[in-house]
Amino acid sequence: MTVNIHKNVSIIIEKYLKETKRHYYITPKSYLQFINTFSTMLRTTKEKMLSERACYHSGLTKILDGTSQIADMQDELLVLGPQIESKSKEIEELVAKLHKDALVVEQVRTLVKKDEEIMAAETKIVEGYAKQVTEELNTVLPSLEKALSALDALDKNHIAEVRVYTHPPPLVLTVMNAVCILLQKKPDWATAKLLLSDPGFLKKLITIDKDNLPEKVFLQLKKYVRSSDFNPVKVGLVSVACCSICQWILALDHYHIVKKVYLHRLFSIVFKTIHHIGQIIEQHQQNLEALYDESIAEQEKLAARKIQTTRRLHSASILSIALKGEMERWKESVNNLDQRLQGIVGDVLISAACIVYSGMLSPGYRQQLVNDSLKLCSDNNILVSPNYSLVNCMTEKNEVRRWQNAGLPHDQYSTENAIIIKHGQRWPLLIDPESQAYKWICQMEGTKLKQINATDANYLKTIEYSLQFGESVLLQHLHYNLGGFEVIPYLLLKGIFRILKTIKLQVSK
Numbered sequence: 001m002t003v004n005i006h007k008n009v010s011i012i013i014e015k016y017l018k019e020t021k022r023h024y025y026i027t028p029k030s031y032l033q034f035i036n037t038f039s040t041m042l043r044t045t046k047e048k049m050l051s052e053r054a055c056y057h058s059g060l061t062k063i064l065d066g067t068s069q070i071a072d073m074q075d076e077l078l079v080l081g082p083q084i085e086s087k088s089k090e091i092e093e094l095v096a097k098l099h100k101d102a103l104v105v106e107q108v109r110t111l112v113k114k115d116e117e118i119m120a121a122e123t124k125i126v127e128g129y130a131k132q133v134t135e136e137l138n139t140v141l142p143s144l145e146k147a148l149s150a151l152d153a154l155d156k157n158h159i160a161e162v163r164v165y166t167h168p169p170p171l172v173l174t175v176m177n178a179v180c181i182l183l184q185k186k187p188d189w190a191t192a193k194l195l196l197s198d199p200g201f202l203k204k205l206i207t208i209d210k211d212n213l214p215e216k217v218f219l220q221l222k223k224y225v226r227s228s229d230f231n232p233v234k235v236g237l238v239s240v241a242c243c244s245i246c247q248w249i250l251a252l253d254h255y256h257i258v259k260k261v262y263l264h265r266l267f268s269i270v271f272k273t274i275h276h277i278g279q280i281i282e283q284h285q286q287n288l289e290a291l292y293d294e295s296i297a298e299q300e301k302l303a304a305r306k307i308q309t310t311r312r313l314h315s316a317s318i319l320s321i322a323l324k325g326e327m328e329r330w331k332e333s334v335n336n337l338d339q340r341l342q343g344i345v346g347d348v349l350i351s352a353a354c355i356v357y358s359g360m361l362s363p364g365y366r367q368q369l370v371n372d373s374l375k376l377c378s379d380n381n382i383l384v385s386p387n388y389s390l391v392n393c394m395t396e397k398n399e400v401r402r403w404q405n406a407g408l409p410h411d412q413y414s415t416e417n418a419i420i421i422k423h424g425q426r427w428p429l430l431i432d433p434e435s436q437a438y439k440w441i442c443q444m445e446g447t448k449l450k451q452i453n454a455t456d457a458n459y460l461k462t463i464e465y466s467l468q469f470g471e472s473v474l475l476q477h478l479h480y481n482l483g484g485f486e487v488i489p490y491l492l493l494k495g496i497f498r499i500l501k502t503i504k505l506q507v508s509k
Contacts, residue, residue, distance in 0.1 A: 002038070045348055053334060159201065162176070175245050178230075350384065350388065370388070403440070406443035
């Protein structure tokens with residue numbers, strides 16, 4: 001297909017030479033540029049069209065979603081009205097019930113007053129427990145005092161007898177480990193010897209704060225005092241000092257148990273007694289208030305939801321009406337893009353041929369090239385868009401309008417020339433006797449355009465600087481004979497090569 005197009009161009013060029021006496025050369029390199037231009041334009045054009053189609057399709061989808069949401073909001077408003085009315089009736093009934101329940105609360109308070117006799121009986125029970133605790137403590141305290149007296153009767157010699165042990169008897173070790181736990185030390189013989197070496201050891205035991213010892217101390221102490229061998233009689237057979245200490249430890253543990261069990265029971269009963277009064281009233285009152293608050297909150301929530309839905313429905317309706325015409329235009333654009341995608345291969349193939357081969361040709365010869373290419377596509381079953389033209393295929397109306405505002409003539413031939421300049425892979429050489437192209441290029445590029453003459457002494461430096469920084473250059477008054485301009489042929493040939501990661505351009509031999 002591409003070979004046939006190239007051959008047809010050769011025939012058109014021969015006809016062009018006979019009729020105009022002007023040479024226009026096409027070479028194998030022109031054919032390679034045709035293939036390269038076609039593949040590049042096919043990829044970029046397809047990506048652009050697919051991207052535009054995706055945008056239009058996304059917009060249509062969102063409009064349809066918005067229309068569906070409008071219907072949902074209308075249904076929601078129909079449901080919310082009866083719900084708000086029903087909730088208002090429920091609140092009125094609840095307020096009436098609150099007035100009735102207020103009378104019930106007063107009756108309950110009256111009944112609570114009648115329960116004073118029950119409260120007095122409970123108070124007597126508490127007093128009985130308090131008396132029992134006092135009696136228990138009175139039985140424990142003498143034994144604790146006796147144990148403290150036994151400790152106080154010990155002297156340094158008794159302590160020294162225990163301290164001299166290198167490997168103490170088991171009962172001695174058990175008693176001293178228990179002492180370490182009460183003093184919140186590590187329970188081993190090395191720690192025990194350090195405690196025994198302290199001159200104030202016995203004073204520490206006597207003055208220990210028995211009422212503020214942590215609970216974990218007595219939990220650790222339990223495994224020692226629950227042993228059958230841990231009693232003063234058996235320990236006294238081994239050590240007199242440890243016998244007195246054992247007696248003191250057991251008395252201290254007994255004191256803790258009595259205090260913990262009975263006082264805890266006493267405090268629990270007193271606490272329950274204090275909070276019993278008014279408990280029924282408070283609970284009932286709280287339930288009524290919570291129910292009322294929930295009803296009011298739900299009614300406010302439904303009302304706010306109705307207002308919000310109404311506002312959203314109003315805004316969505318306005319937006320839907322405004323976008324109705326736009327939706328039709330987007331649908332038409334999607335359909336047009338689908339048609340163009342079906343014939344994209346033929347469109348781009350003919351457009352690439354026009355861009356590569358028709359630069360020098362006049363309008364009649366260009367049209368002949370298009371007609372011949374259309375016939376080849378039809379013969380080879382390659383789809384082409386209906387009413388194909390280079391302008392419709394390779395540009396948009398907005399872009400053409402922008403070119404024309406910048407000074408491009410309004411005729412189709414000039415628009416095709418602008419497309420060739422935009423998509424061509426070779427440097428554009430413009431024959432512009434009326435300076436139309438010059439004005440258009442200056443307007444399009446603006447102040448960034450570097451304008452130089454072929455006769456300038458430093459034109460080469462300007463070109464080199466512009467190439468490095470990606471700026472546009474307009475080379476004017478170029479003579480047909482390029483023999484005196486050694487750099488220009490290399491620039492036109494695009495002698496680009498790469499050294500490692502650096503891109504370079506050859507501008508001389």
